[in-house]
Amino acid sequence: ACFDNAVAIADTPIFNDFKVLDKYYPDAKFIYLERELTAWIPSIRQLLQRMHTNLTRADGGFNIHLKRCYLNTFKDFSLENINN
Numbered sequence: 001a002c003f004d005n006a007v008a009i010a011d012t013p014i015f016n017d018f019k020v021l022d023k024y025y026p027d028a029k030f031i032y033l034e035r036e037l038t039a040w041i042p043s044i045r046q047l048l049q050r051m052h053t054n055l056t057r058a059d060g061g062f063n064i065h066l067k068r069c070y071l072n073t074f075k076d077f078s079l080e081n082i083n084n
Contacts, residue, residue, distance in 0.1 A: 016069035048074065048082045 003009065003025070014021065018030055035043075048070075054061030055070050055077065071077050 012066050013069045016073050045082055048077075049079070052077075052079055052082065 003021070014030075022028060022030065051062070051070065055067055061067065074081075
């Protein structure tokens with residue numbers, strides 16, 4: 001219902017689910033934004049470091065859909081990989 005009633009949706013879960021959403025909403029428009037890696041890598045590293053505990057804890061943390069999207073997009077999600 002949220003998708004059916006939305007005018008615009010950004011970020012999660014779009015970055016992970018845009019292929020499926022495109023099939024369900026064939027007239028939807030998707031805007032692809034691109035950043036220079038030199039700016040994006042430090043930014044995403046900081047975000048993932050802050051989110052790591054809540055994305056990986058078994059007793060809650062973030063919403064299950066948020067977890068699914070990040071853990072699917074960033075395979076082998078560990079602090080070691082984030083820092084590398």
